[in-house]
Amino acid sequence: MSFSSNVRDELSRVEEHHPCCRKSELAALLRGGLCLRRVSGQFRLLFVSEHAALLRHVFSTVKTLYHSGPEVMVLKTHRFRDHAVYRLDFSALASGFDEKGLLHDCGIEVAGDRLNYLPWRPKAKCCRRAYLRGCFLATGSISDPDRSYHLEISFPDALLLSEFQSFLHEYGIDAKHITRKGHLLAYLKEGQEIVDFLNISGAHISLMQLENIRILKDVRNQVNRIVNCETANLEKTVNASFRQMDHIRYLDSHVGLDSLPDGLREVARLRLEHSEVSLQELGDMLNPVLTKSGVNHRLRKLEQLAMQEREKHPQVPV
Template sequence: MALLDEVKRELSEIDGEMVLAQKAQVTSMLRFGGGLRKSDRNIIVQAQFDSLDAAQWLQRAIKNLYGHDAMLTAVERQTPTGPVRRYMVIVERGGVALALQTGLLDRRKHQAVAGLPQELTAGNIAQIKAIWRGAFLAHGGLSDPGKASYLEIICPTDETALALTSVARRLGISAKPRQLRSSRRVTLKDPDAIERMLILMGAPRSAREWTGKRSDGEARGKANRLANFDDANMRRSAKAAAEACEKVRRAFEILGDDVPENLRAAGQLRLDHDDASLEELGRLADPPITKDAVAGRIRRLLQLADKVAKASQDADPEA
């Protein structure tokens, strides 16, 4: 089971919440999962979910809290990545009453509320948590461990995005609304904030799993970066050693027998051990010398060859 499905299952299993919090969750699930639809002077309340557990929770809550029967139907549609199943909760009879009871329909103006009912956003902390829980169950997403961290909720209107951002601040969490193509979203990207929000919504088990897998992924990523770094260093070292060998061969060709013995020995070590480091060459010398001494002797060998080559060219410009 995907981690997102596990989170929604855990949230759907929450029991024993106070009635006000349960009602806040119902309103939030309906608002973010669908909303109100007019039909022949009637109002149909409906919401769609990708989680059967969430849809079943809402169906039971509507009956237990408000006394209305809700239908639950499965809907399958084709997408570019294959068939996708969604679960629709629909209240036809008593839709107007439920819309008024949940605050989705303004009693004075008798029109749909654009954001969330003010009595909910100004409610207690249990209600605020329930708002986020309901919104996440309806239209929430969570990054897979090992990828760029995010927790986000797709919002039906700008007003719902602003309301969700505002109530997140009451929980001490900074959430940012953003527009992505045609959808409005409220997003958390800080891993610590994501973990805290999962716990506040009521999914501590999933929060621990998400954090643990994310830490494992980061550790693997760091190991891969270090391995790539070491590999790059080895390639650079091999290239530098090959270039040094080529320069030493050229110096020996230019100088012939006129090479001081200590410089010749250092150059020959380089040719004989083309994949060794300067420190290793120093240990192979007889007697052993430091890597700085090896580097200095090879440098003087190349400088001497360049000097002889330049003098030869100056003496015979047409050579």
């Protein structure tokens, strides 16, 4: 199962104890998930999903609150083996209620061939939190955290999108939004925001899984940074060493290393013999031992001498 479907599974099993919260979660589920479809010439009010645990959850919530459940249909598809799409048909249930029925409670109006939404503003914070969970359950998805951090929820209407954003804003999370192929999408891209969302909506097991992956990724990044940094330093040392050796060889062939003062000659010989070692290591090889800056000073002196010598013998371009 994908991470997204694990989260949906976990959230489908969250038990809300207050009826106010159950109603609020159901409202988010139906506002986001119900659609009007023409089936054999008639408009049907459907909630369609491939997720069995979610369908069970919606069915039992409606049944508990309204003492009557929607019709359940299972459609087998041939795309994959054992793959089923579940359909809850609310048509009978919705028309069987008067003004104070299920749709009214969820702030949904059927207007011809489309659904209208009335503003949804529960007074209690617990209910707004349940609403956020319902939004994800209805149309949310989340990418595998091994690959990237991305959570998105699509909404059939701008009002629903802005409600979701404002409820989430109460927790200090600002969801961004875009329109993609005619769908309004709210999305989160930061690992920390997604962790917070999982916490708010009650997906605590998924939250722990995501945190573990985040820690692993973090350690991996740190190791990579250290390796990259060391590689860069090594490259610098090697480049400097090649430049120094070039100058020293020039001096050797034009004036001879034996003509140099003892201190310089010693460093020059060691550099030629040990191209790969650092200045500190060169210093340690000398007798008496010389500090890094002492070695650096002598190498600069050698470079200077070489430059002066080169000026005496200008290279004639061939």
